[in-house]
Amino acid sequence: MAGTLALIGVSLIGTSWYHFVEGWSWEDAAYMTVITLATVGYGETQPLGNRGRLFTIALILMGVVVIGYIVNRFTEAVIQGYFQEGIRVQQQQRLMESLFDHYIICGFSRTGRQIAKEFQAEGVSFVIVDTETDSVRVAQNEGYIIYQGDATLDETLLRVGIERAVCIVAALPSDAENLYILLSSKTLNPEIRAIARAGTEEAVKKLKRAGADAVVSPYITGGKRMAAAALRPRVMDFVDGVLNGTDRQLYMEELLIDPLVCPFVGQTLEKARLRSHSGALVLAIRRSDGTLIGGPTGDTILMSGDLLICMGTGEQLSSLNQILEPITTKKMRRSKNR
Template identity: 75%
Template sequence: MVGAIALALVFLCGTLWYRFVEGWRWLDSAYMTVSTLATVGFGEINPLGDRGRLFTIVLIGMGVISIGYIVNRFTEALIQGYFQEGRRLQQQRRLVESLTEHYIICGYGRTGRQIASEFEAEGIPFVTIDSNSQSVQAAQQMGYIAIQGDATLDETLVRVGIERAICLVAALPSDAENLYTVLSAKTLNPNVRTIARASTEEAVTKLQRGGADAVVSPYITGGKRMAAAALRPQVMDFVDGILTGSDRSFYMEEFRLDANVCPVVGQSLREARLRSQSGALVLAIRRVDGTLIGGPTGETLLLPGDAMICMGTAEQLRVLNQVLSPITSKKLRLPKHSQ
């Protein structure tokens, strides 16, 4: 902007000089000024004296300085933009490559935004994929790692480290896209857990056939929760408070019993004394074969690979985590406001 204004002022000064000092016509004055600033080498429109030639020399110098300034600023902006974009992409690639045991969110729409918000609240590493540039920018403005691309393509999933991920959430607006994404993810990493969004009951069945470990229909689930809230409001308030951590008192967490590091494997709940050691309550146990034991008794055996669903305060769950994995205990992920 500054360079353009300076060049316009130089053009105006040159035109006025030739018009009023040299006495030329307006068109001749403008033409002489333009040919002088452009340094094209045309001859003089009318003869010039020493004074006129000295002014023309000054005019050429002023024009060269103005045009050089404009070119310099344009080149600088172009180069800086190019390298800044390159640095941003390189930094983003390094961040993705550093992720391990992370989660992948495919689609940053209304559902994807809520999922990302929950993951962020619990400190879970994740990356977002969306084909819409505005959605990607919105995710990046929130501080999330976001990649623009088609989640149904293998190359896009490879870019976000599908082979190192532990879970993929397909929250794309189309059921077909979610199905393709689940199929691609399972092909590239058979061990990844896949959660898919479905719009219809038929899509739920097809996604399950396609390999999705869990399928959630916002309409079906939303209807059931609304009915439960109407029929059992206190139960729903209690469950919602635990699942989201909004009451900041109790939380629910699942623990996988690893035979190599868990000292209570092979013992009964009474022998393990988990309640007395941590204060946390064991609500249910899911066996490796999928069998769910609700309200386990003291005689229930703890077997390798069992998943225990427990409830307690943040501190009680941390103590339970240390009891179950004293050697390789990882930091228990709970909502940030509880830590």
């Protein structure tokens, strides 16, 4: 901007000199100024005396300085922009390559943003994929890791580490695009846990048939929660307080029994005394064959591959984890074993 203004100022000075001092017409004065500043060497438009030639020399020097400044700034801007973009791409690539046992959120609409908030509150590693520039900018302002690209393409999923991820959430508004994401992710990583958003009951069935581990319809789920809030408001308040939010006092967690290290395999809950040692409550047990035991009693036997669904404070759950060490507390690994 400064260079452009300087060039306009020099041009006005030159044109005014040739017009008022040398007595030329405005056309000849402007033409002489342009060829002088451009240093094209066409010669004088009209004969000049010593005073006019000295001014022309000064005008050439001013023009060289101003035009050189403009060229330098333009070149600097181009080179810096090129290298900055290259550096940004390299940094993003290194960041994507560093992701491991992470979650992938496809789509940063209202649903995706809420998922990101919950993941951030839980402290899990995740990356967002979205095509919209505005969504990318919002996610970056929130401090999230985001990759701008089409999540339905295999290339995009590979760039965000689909083969190293443990869970992908297809939260795009289009059921068809979520289906494409599901099929691609299961092909690239058959072990990944896939959660899909569905807009209709028909889409729920198709996504499940395509291999989705869980399908959530905001309309169906929202209706059920609203009905439950109307019929059992205190229960819903308690469940929401346990499952959501960053200021909660009680948590629900999953812990997987590792048969190689857990000392309680084959023992009953009463003998293991998990509650008395940790304070955490075992709400349910899911067997490796999918059988769910709700409200297990003291006679319930802990078996290899059991998934314990527990509730307690953060300290209680941490203590329970230490008792069952080295059972992983990473949700990624637990999700794989569901």
